Structures are given as structure tokens and as C-alpha cells.
Amino acid sequence: MEIEEIRGTFKPELIPKETGGDLDDYEDALHVLMKFMGSMSSALEQVSGRGANAIVYQAGKRMGHESAKMMEKTENLEKALDEMGDVLGHEFYFEKWKPSGQSSYTTQEGDQVVIKLLFMDCVVRQTLRRTGLPQKGPLCYLLYGYMVGAVEEVMDIKGKIDIDHVGPNACLKTLTITWSGK
């Protein structure tokens, strides 16, 4: 395939208005990044073993704290999750989920509140499928970290997330927050 070179005049500008590419260029860039991420993830796992999960989790957590800094602080978990849904956007599109026999989304277990989240659109899952890597690996920890970091930032509380089930179209996760864990 022939590579098209872009030639033109370039002047210094504060905020570039043109990207100099089209949808195909975005797609190519995305796929290269997906392959790069997948390769990094498997290499990290090969070198660090289970420590890879902790590294990626920490990176995600930092991103989560950073993203949620501008969000309104609240002690209401459902309100916090609604707000986080807007921040995470369509690339990590999630909804609250409950089994049909349960009356509310949240359940109280001692000083812990538990809620199930269904992640439908996830760039991590797409990256794993692009690179042929299994789900629940180190790269999934990026999203756990991200969610936990954002919850901690918004609610000023300790949180953790566990995977219940992974699928090709959606993943079910359990978010647990501990009230005494400030």
C-alpha cells in the first residue's frame, strides 16, 4: 500500500486546528497503540510476574485520582458513580447492575457498601481482543485502578474492585467501599 505524504506550509500556532489526518489515520494510530499496549502488558507480566498487576493498578489509580480532581465531592456512592460515568465517558461506558431478586443497587455489609458495575464499552477489552491476550490480565488492572482512584478522590474513602465475570460484550465487577477506611 502506498503511503501518502502530506506536504504544505506550516506556520507556528498556539493551538493547531488541523490534525493532518483522517479517520483511517486515527484507526491506524489506535491499532498501533493497542498492539503496543498489549505487547507492553505481556512483557511486564513476563518480567514482573504477579507484580505486573500492582504496577498497572497503581498507574490506573493515579489516572483515576487525576481525572476525578475536578469532580464534585460527595458521600453518596450512586451519585459519585453517576458523575464518574460522565468523566469516564463512552470509552469506559458502565452502568449499575443488580440481580433481579435484589431491590436496590447497593447492599450494606457491616461498614462496607457493595455495588455491582457492568462495564459495557471498554478500551482495555478491545486492546486485549486486538492483541489476542486473555481478559483478567494485568491490563484489566488499569481500569480497576482508575475506578478505585476516582471513587477515593470523589468520596475521600477507601475502595476496592473485584471482577465477577468477564465476557466479550460486558464485564461485571463489584465495587466495595469501606466507610471506616478514610
Added chain:
Amino acid sequence: MVQIEIDEDACVGCGSCVEDCPNDVYEMDEAKNKTKVVNLEDCMACLSCHEICPAQAMEHQDIHVAKRLYIDRKVNYALDRII
């Protein structure tokens, strides 16, 4: 609301979907030796059953279909011309 159609002609009765579904949406119909939907309300459309079914015997309707940006459209285009 999600609807699940099982193609009984295609279903081989292996029970993989029954074992794989985390929310017990499916059950084996022992008389017919086919799978059947018994708990539709708890289906979260993860589509693990699609992935594990060797006969592609099920279809989910009216669900959120996740974006599939991992698909390489150029490869698909090339395959379309070959196949």
C-alpha cells in the same frame, strides 16, 4: 428488554452455556437435550455464551452492543475480496 432466541436445530445440547453463564440464565431441557432460557431478567448481555457455544445457536436482541474498535477494517476489506 433483552430477548434471547435459541436455535434448537443448531443447539447440540453440550450445556456449555449453562455452565458458563454467571447468572444462571440457561438450563438444560433434559427431555429435548437442548438448552433453554429460564432466567432472562438476570441476563447482562456479556455474551460469554456466544463465545463458548460451538454451534452459535443463540441470538441476543435489544442489547447494548459494545464498540469493536479492535476490528481492522482494512483486513476485513481484503478478506471480503478473497472470500
